[in-house]
Amino acid sequence: MSDPGARSLPEVARVGVLASGGGTNLAALIEATTAQGSPARIVVVGADRPRAGALQRARAAQIPTFVVLKRDHPDRRGFDRALVEQLRAHHVEWVCLAGFMKRIGPPMLDAFPSRILNIHPALLPAFPGLDGQGQAHRHGVRIAGCTVHLVDAGTDTGPIVAQGAVPVLQGDTEHNLQQRILRMEHTIYPAALRWAVEGRLTVEDRRVHIDLPEGEAPWWFDPTP
Amino acid sequence: MSDPGARSLPEVARVGVLASGGGTNLAALIEATTAQGSPARIVVVGADRPRAGALQRARAAQIPTFVVLKRDHPDRRGFDRALVEQLRAHHVEWVCLAGFMKRIGPPMLDAFPSRILNIHPALLPAFPGLDGQGQAHRHGVRIAGCTVHLVDAGTDTGPIVAQGAVPVLQGDTEHNLQQRILRMEHTIYPAALRWAVEGRLTVEDRRVHIDLPEGEAPWWFDPTP
Numbered sequence: 001m002s003d004p005g006a007r008s009l010p011e012v013a014r015v016g017v018l019a020s021g022g023g024t025n026l027a028a029l030i031e032a033t034t035a036q037g038s039p040a041r042i043v044v045v046g047a048d049r050p051r052a053g054a055l056q057r058a059r060a061a062q063i064p065t066f067v068v069l070k071r072d073h074p075d076r077r078g079f080d081r082a083l084v085e086q087l088r089a090h091h092v093e094w095v096c097l098a099g100f101m102k103r104i105g106p107p108m109l110d111a112f113p114s115r116i117l118n119i120h121p122a123l124l125p126a127f128p129g130l131d132g133q134g135q136a137h138r139h140g141v142r143i144a145g146c147t148v149h150l151v152d153a154g155t156d157t158g159p160i161v162a163q164g165a166v167p168v169l170q171g172d173t174e175h176n177l178q179q180r181i182l183r184m185e186h187t188i189y190p191a192a193l194r195w196a197v198e199g200r201l202t203v204e205d206r207r208v209h210i211d212l213p214e215g216e217a218p219w220w221f222d223p224t225p
Numbered sequence: 226m227s228d229p230g231a232r233s234l235p236e237v238a239r240v241g242v243l244a245s246g247g248g249t250n251l252a253a254l255i256e257a258t259t260a261q262g263s264p265a266r267i268v269v270v271g272a273d274r275p276r277a278g279a280l281q282r283a284r285a286a287q288i289p290t291f292v293v294l295k296r297d298h299p300d301r302r303g304f305d306r307a308l309v310e311q312l313r314a315h316h317v318e319w320v321c322l323a324g325f326m327k328r329i330g331p332p333m334l335d336a337f338p339s340r341i342l343n344i345h346p347a348l349l350p351a352f353p354g355l356d357g358q359g360q361a362h363r364h365g366v367r368i369a370g371c372t373v374h375l376v377d378a379g380t381d382t383g384p385i386v387a388q389g390a391v392p393v394l395q396g397d398t399e400h401n402l403q404q405r406i407l408r409m410e411h412t413i414y415p416a417a418l419r420w421a422v423e424g425r426l427t428v429e430d431r432r433v434h435i436d437l438p439e440g441e442a443p444w445w446f447d448p449t450p
Contacts, residue, residue, distance in 0.1 A: 124366075141349075163366065205365075219392045
């Protein structure tokens with residue numbers, strides 16, 4: 001406020017990302033949120049593994065990072081509280097899980113009520129839990145995809161914000177299918193985050209209503225092999 | 226054989242359809258199989274309710290019908306055996322369930338091994354059982370659809386042949402969504418039946434491989450509202 005040349009930060013939502021792995025979804029979110037006019041900014045990236053590739057990606061983008069280790073806490077509650085503390089220290093308003101392999105417990109859910117998003121590599125409620133893509137491949141479905149949802153106390157059970165579908169081709173390996181779904185994840189997660197931070201989501205029962213911008217829709221289908 | 230002018234019937238697969246309700250899928254199958262060059266012909270339609278609309282549709286298309294009532298049989302096995310008997314009397318090779326509301330038991334599965342198809346109004350394995358469309362609507366998914374699968378002893382658990390996806394629009398009622406899925410059902414069921422009777426399906430574990438005709442695919446997506 002005292003610097004008239006500064007970007008009007010108060011209008012940009014502060015987002016924290018939690019990851020356990022390489023963080024390709026983090027990369028997609030960084031790209032989207034650093035674009036001109038983005039309503040969100042990633043202000044911190046946390047991981048539960050010091051070697052998570054996501055931390056390197058964050059550092060490369062000059063985003064602060066933190067690590068919270070399960071073994072440093074007597075129970076899940078303590079671990080969750082440590083996450084909250086770190087996110088609050090960075091004044092985070094919204095949290096995006098990007099391949100974060102720990103269940104989110106009450107301390108996090110209470111600190112960020114209906115403000116934690118997750119992406120899952122399956123058309124939920126089909127194939128929740130680990131390896132959604134592999135589950136879909138082995139089940140022999142013809143249409144697979146990914147889902148962005150609000151996080152609740154269950155495993156991949158929260159209200160659905162956006163979904164993207166892709167075909168399963170007959171020659172597909174699990175790896176091919178995973179890559180095709182991943183491309184779709186990189187499309188739908190930034191869109192869902194944008195709608196969320198713009199205050200466009202309302203949840204009734206478990207259904208999410210989105211006050212969508214003109215010409216946008218919360219579903220995608222990409223038939224590209 | 227003795228009549229050189231007769232259509233070469235032995236090359237046309239004999240299909241029996243079982244239904245409990247109005248039979249709009251039956252109508253789609255009749256339309257597809259009466260088209261010139263169809264590799265399948267519906268030779269009989271059976272129902273477990275004398276007033277099933279499907280029976281009227283069949284009669285209108287001059288297809289023989291039968292009714293097997295649960296109450297005429299002491300147990301499920303007896304009911305299933307009566308179905309087999311009727312279908313065999315018409316030399317049926319393939320069976321299509323079209324809104325048939327009874328579980329298929331061992332006598333039917335043994336009589337028509339991997340030769341019974343069903344259509345379910347959801348992207349299985351999501352929302353099996355009754356009212357797949359309503360389940361999807363209430364769950365708040367963004368992408369719904371339908372599945373043609375080979376019937377096994379479970380409820381909507383058999384190997385998947387074809388799937389078609391449709392979007393769920395935010396203003397949708399359950400009825401709207403049901404109609405959109407139904408249109409897709411009428412596309413994918415005839416295609417799946419055609420591949421089946423042409424001997425194009427092979428099942429490995431629970432995955433179905435289709436020796437697809439050039440330019441065809443076992444998945445569909447129709448974004449039309």
